[in-house]
Amino acid sequence: MNQTVNFLKELVAIPSPTGYTRDVQDYLIDVLTDMGYEPTRTAKGLVVVTVPGAIDEKQRVVTAHIDTLGAIVRAVKPDGRLKLDRIGGFAWNMIEGENCTVHVASNGTTVSGTILLHQTSVHVYREAGTVERSQDNMEVRLDAKVTNEAETRALGIEVGDFVSFDPRFIITPTGFIKSRFLDDKVSAAILLTLLKKYKSEGITLPVTTHFMFSCIEETGTGANSSIPEKAVEFLAVDMGAMGDDQQTNEYTVSVCVKDGSGPYNFDFRQHLVSLCKEKNIPFKLDIYPYYGSDASAAMRAGAEVKHALLGAGIESSHSYERTHLDSVEATQQLVDAYLLSSLVEA
Structure with a gap:
């Protein structure tokens, strides 16, 4: 978790309200280039890294957003x-x-x-x-x-x-992370950590995967463009919403069943659940009633993909937020397990 926390601390320190994200885009470009990747930046600011996999005729998209309130x-x-x-x-x-x-x-x-x-x-x-x-x-x-x-x-x-x-980033001795903008810089930090791991350990992914860092998600657009034609799966790594009638907590990874846009793909969801059970990753299934993601934005734009959403459990979303290292770790484990797994079966 040290690497993920370091990335998170650096990310939240960079002001990036939607529409003012050039500095955080530059940060991602520099970090990813230093890792040995060749990131690209789209016209509207998506930072994209494509990692070749053993299977290329069908591909994956995984996103996190780096814009904030x-x-x-x-x-x-x-x-x-x-x-x-x-x-x-x-x-x-x-x-x-x-x-x-x-x-x-x-x-x-x-x-x-x-x-x-x-x-x-x-x-x-x-x-x-x-x-x-x-x-x-x-x-x-x-x-x-x-x-x-x-x-x-x-x-x-x-x-x-x-x-x-002001993000007011704090990690307590008890493992809680308190800060603004954990939505969604926790997820961006997780993707950076996994990308660094795959490069340094020479890991070949089973499926060619496009890692997209979107910069206009908070205003409803998100990663709804530049989706490769070969993409058949789209995973948004965002946040799990906590509150009354919610199962999500700060110690597990939250897998979204449905949000304000409607249900997420059932087969994809069950694939994630199977990975959690197989890898002993603590998880919760949940519904986020007033919520949208990069994946739901892609679906509204007409993307022909299976879509899913997961994330760390975030307390007091869109306020002074909090999560726990346990939830960050569980989320990172599930994203890693997914990226090292086979394609979702129809």
Whole structure:
């Protein structure tokens, strides 16, 4: 797990809200090239590595996404603070009090700040604790001496500048990983670790496999293009959602039965279950009711593939997330077992 955790720590430290992912794409290109691969980057930013396998006439696609939630400057307010528009699906209260960075497009600088409710001070606003959090009253308090719109604009800040959130990455002595953006940088770290293993150990995969790192998944598009014609299986490695009526936990790998897009391929799902039982990998089957993935995006785009979804169990998804090393390890074991297995039988 040390290698996976190191990749994860590096990944979450790179700001990459959907639409602002050039830096994390560059990181992947550099890391994969250093491993000895020849990664490519598509026009819309997918980073792809193709690993030749013993069988080439039928192929696989495995994805993880490296874009995250974030925000974009909607307006500069008269008092110099910033109004935001959301990138990705989260409730405003989930970022209240979070430190953030404004990425100033006009001059390439950054300005730090904090996301707060306008009526934050309980000494001034009686409704501070009860007012609904919305786009109209959440704002960025900049760490700069600004008191009006003109002073903020003098920093170069403009509508359309991206805003990233502080990940606050922590690993506890008890094995818990706490951070924003474990969705889905845990999975990206797992794929990088396995790619490094296959290259360093000279492992030949049984099936030619295309590893895709997508960069627009959080806004619903995902890896729905550049899918090779020979691909017959599509595995999205993402996250398992936890909550009421959910079986997913932080200590096993979660295999998705159905999400908001509908059921995943039954034969593919059963193949993953069989691998878990054969390899003694702890797992849970689950339904994620308000969820979509790279695989579901590919299906909507008309991909002619069997599709499946699995991932580590993530507590408090799209907020300050948490998982455990046990879940990361179980997920990595299942992805490895799948990639070293035969094609799913019809």
